Amino acid sequence: MKFGVIVFPGSNCDHDAYHVISKHVGQPVDFIWHRDTDLSSYDALIIPGGFSYGDYLRAGALASFSPVMNSVKKFAAQDKLVLGICNGFQILCEAGLLPGALIRNRELHFICEHVNVRVESTNTPFTHELRTGNVLTMPIAHAEGNYVCDDATLAELQRDDRIIFRYSDAAGLVSDATNVNGSRDNIAGICSRGRNVMGLMPHPERACEDSLGSSDGRAVFHSLAGALAAAAA
Amino acid sequence: MKAKVYVTLKPSVLDPQGKAIKHSVELLGYAGIDDVRQGKYFEIALDDKLAEDAAREEATRMAREVLSNPIIEDFRVEIVQ
Numbered sequence: 001m002k003f004g005v006i007v008f009p010g011s012n013c014d015h016d017a018y019h020v021i022s023k024h025v026g027q028p029v030d031f032i033w034h035r036d037t038d039l040s041s042y043d044a045l046i047i048p049g050g051f052s053y054g055d056y057l058r059a060g061a062l063a064s065f066s067p068v069m070n071s072v073k074k075f076a077a078q079d080k081l082v083l084g085i086c087n088g089f090q091i092l093c094e095a096g097l098l099p100g101a102l103i104r105n106r107e108l109h110f111i112c113e114h115v116n117v118r119v120e121s122t123n124t125p126f127t128h129e130l131r132t133g134n135v136l137t138m139p140i141a142h143a144e145g146n147y148v149c150d151d152a153t154l155a156e157l158q159r160d161d162r163i164i165f166r167y168s169d170a171a172g173l174v175s176d177a178t179n180v181n182g183s184r185d186n187i188a189g190i191c192s193r194g195r196n197v198m199g200l201m202p203h204p205e206r207a208c209e210d211s212l213g214s215s216d217g218r219a220v221f222h223s224l225a226g227a228l229a230a231a232a233a
Numbered sequence: 234m235k236a237k238v239y240v241t242l243k244p245s246v247l248d249p250q251g252k253a254i255k256h257s258v259e260l261l262g263y264a265g266i267d268d269v270r271q272g273k274y275f276e277i278a279l280d281d282k283l284a285e286d287a288a289r290e291e292a293t294r295m296a297r298e299v300l301s302n303p304i305i306e307d308f309r310v311e312i313v314q
Binding site: 057058061065093094100101103104105106107108146148149150182 | 246247249250253299300302304305
């Protein structure tokens with residue numbers, strides 16, 4: 001199974017993602033420059049965190065117009081796996097591969113800290129090895145992580161079990177007090193209708209080693225690798 | 234010829250920056266300010282040879298596809314000779 005980490009000018013968590021796939025998942029992984037459009041040799045793509053195009057115009061907006069994103073849309077339409085982390089989540093929303101948008105945090109501050117998220121759905125290739133109600137501790141580092149969507153979209157996400165993570169406390173309690181950035185319904189991560197595209201604001205790729213504060217993120221990559229292995233079998 | 238594009242957050246979208254500005258303005262003593270909302274303004278210099286209709290269409294398409302995110306923003310286009 002081959003992974004690709006897409007790199008835009010300004011991406012800065014590309015190396016973390018590459019390291020996790022290479023060292024922890026132990027699979028071949030390439031960096032893909034945003035001008036490259038041939039994704040035929042990949043089984044899964046990661047759109048990493050950072051400040052692509054300096055967050056100019058809107059976070060993720062200019063990256064969503066990069067040549068590689070047309071190929072990513074076709075890739076996703078073929079039911080292949082795409083994981084968008086932080087800026088990657090913003091890019092997926094701007095590209096229309098996920099619904100809704102990420103706007104400025106409610107309290108305006110750039111938040112850089114470990115938070116807890118509750119696993120709301122294990123019905124995705126990215127979370128199938130977890131259990132609903134599990135709490136993962138992962139770092140967030142963003143100023144535009146406030147997830148918004150209209151009422152119809154929220155209803156659809158809830159009805160179809162497409163809210164994957166919610167901001168919670170350590171015990172898994174989800175409340176306004178645990179809503180770090182004001183996101184609608186405490187949403188920290190969602191998946192597409194086809195369930196093959198997931199976006200989340202926390203950084204699982206920065207939570208794979210205890211020395212960095214938490215290794216809870218490993219389960220996401222284990223699930224991803226497991227899903228690819230099962231598909232290949 | 235210029236296209237002036239105004240992009241504003243939809244009324245239903247939270248604008249914490251606008252709120253912060255309102256708070257600061259009130260601290261400075263301005264009275265009677267009910268609300269402040271922050272938007273974006275773009276100026277696009279267009280070829281004078283373009284017909285006004287064509288210019289408006291181009292600018293509108295740019296506003297819809299690039300300059301604004303229709304999920305959270307509205308826009309308005311003005312063409313100025």
